[in-house]
Amino acid sequence: MDYTTGFSLPRDVLLDRAHSEALLANRWFFVGTRGDLPRPGDMFGFDLFDENVMLIHGHDGRVRGFENRCLHQSARLLDDPTGSCGRRLVCPNHQWSYDPSSGELRGATGMPRAFVDDPADGFTGLRAVAVEERSGLLFACLGEPDASDLDRLDDVIRPYTDPFHLDRGGYRVALHERETVDANWLLVMINNRECVHCRANHPGLCELFDPSSFNGAVTPAYTARFDDAAARWEAAGLAWREQAFDPHDAVRVARYPMSEGHASITFDGRPACRRTIGPWTEHDASTLSIWLNPNAWIHYTSDHIATNWVIPLDAGRCVLATTWLVHEDAVEGVDYDIDHLAEVWRVTNAEDVGLCRSMTAGSRSRHYRPGPFGEDERWCVQFCDWVMANL
Ligand code: FES
């Protein structure tokens, strides 16, 4: 395929969904965190092209993935994006039932007992989808994955994420939102990997963060603020040195100081939640940010964690999912207000969605040519190189 590093993706890769299907066929992608399904029996579903997968927090504590399709007549077992079941997962259609931990068939209305006790091939239980957890982050794979890929990724992020102990629970979902977007998911990811668009398109976000800092082109004032913050992080025993794709080509991790007077990722600078999380006993004007190939970015502040991930439905349509996690004891209306907690990413994501729709529309032109990336768009180059190397 005609691809030149330093330029955007070829038209075929963007417009022919077979390429995205190939990219994701045997690759781990981010699908949320343990915080999205904190209790046994909690369920969490998502679409990927024509598939629908549900994650279930088993009664043994492990999160597993299953195809969300009843063995009887293929009804969805989980109709909503999230849900919960007890010890039996019952199909809403004719009440066939399954063990939510193993996916095994337990009851089949109208069938002889032997159908369940001695099932024929293909009827023992729900089709499993590989799901693995690392540092509280959940990854799924539709094909035959290599778990060592995740071990290498975890080696990079664990020193940063461990103090938040997301893998040990202690969080609750304050808000989970999904939006179906008329945009190509790869363009959404490319948009996420640069901040050259930020000054003109994210006036609110630029009050919180110095956009030049995302690309290393820093001002003396920013350097001074960063040095201050690094001293705080050192004192708190927190890892803070950026690791940008070198030790693992699918992850970048960095800490950023926020503008003076900002206790969290809120436009007014006030804490997003009164309860702090992880290593923090006081609010800190900083974020720990993780960018994952192929499909996610996560921000850990001192009072909440915001996960963003994108999944393709088709070449020109994708779902953008965002979850805001807070301390499990935080009380809505007392410790946090949903609209205040969510405002920055709601506004910023909406601004980005507009740009991604626009780029998607433009890329459909038969005169489309991949455009060049500038120096401050180097993580876009990394992403496109990674995509092309893994198709
Ligand atoms: S489709 Fe599920 S029980 Fe019939």
Ligand SMILES: [Fe+2]
């Ligand atoms: Fe943006």
